[in-house]
Amino acid sequence: MSDSSDFEFGSLVFVADDFFELVNDPFLKTNKGTGHSRPHYFAIQDKFESDIFWVVPLSSKIQKFDRIVDRKIQANRPHDGLKKVKIRNREGYLLFQDMFPTKKEYLTEYKQSGKTVQLKENNDLNELTKQAYAVVGLLMKGVKFNKTQPNVKRILEKLSEDNKIQKELSQFMNDNPELKPERVDRSNNKNRGL
Numbered sequence: 001m002s003d004s005s006d007f008e009f010g011s012l013v014f015v016a017d018d019f020f021e022l023v024n025d026p027f028l029k030t031n032k033g034t035g036h037s038r039p040h041y042f043a044i045q046d047k048f049e050s051d052i053f054w055v056v057p058l059s060s061k062i063q064k065f066d067r068i069v070d071r072k073i074q075a076n077r078p079h080d081g082l083k084k085v086k087i088r089n090r091e092g093y094l095l096f097q098d099m100f101p102t103k104k105e106y107l108t109e110y111k112q113s114g115k116t117v118q119l120k121e122n123n124d125l126n127e128l129t130k131q132a133y134a135v136v137g138l139l140m141k142g143v144k145f146n147k148t149q150p151n152v153k154r155i156l157e158k159l160s161e162d163n164k165i166q167k168e169l170s171q172f173m174n175d176n177p178e179l180k181p182e183r184v185d186r187s188n189n190k191n192r193g194l
Helices: 017-023 062-074 125-140 152-175
Strands: 012-015 040-045 052-059 082-087 090-095 100-103 107-109
Touching: 012 052, 017 152, 040 125, 052 125, 062 082, 062 090, 082 125, 100 152, 125 152
Parallel strands: none
Antiparallel strands: 012 040, 012 107, 040 052, 052 090, 052 100, 082 090
């Protein structure tokens, strides 16, 4: 699991490699390279499960998604799975159609030059959150936005299994205190370093 810190709502985040290994979904936008790289995500907390966060990938492929949105508009088809946003004077697209659930422990704030990168600087977070919750509702009803969208119901099952395993392990350790490693108080130890 990652060393995640708290993050402010509206911050962009990274998703830890541990999460991608746990859920093993072929359509997730995984990290490029080792450690935290890309993609970046916009995260919102689930309305009903406080330990679940929905993350929305951010793409820098402006021309590609401009063409997709234009085609959908011309065909009178909805395009609420995509939203153009501005972050630090650069445009990007939030891919609501590819959003997926995770847990906070797998999220880490994205920082540039020591500063947290925020969506709220140039975007209406209420509007983005409303759009995200609407798409979550559609995803939970089984709506398919595209052929390569992650299987969110299966991911939620995996996260639930992971929670169950963590709880069982914690309960096992509580029931068997003799298995817990002893803590050694070294504060008064005269033979430090030995």
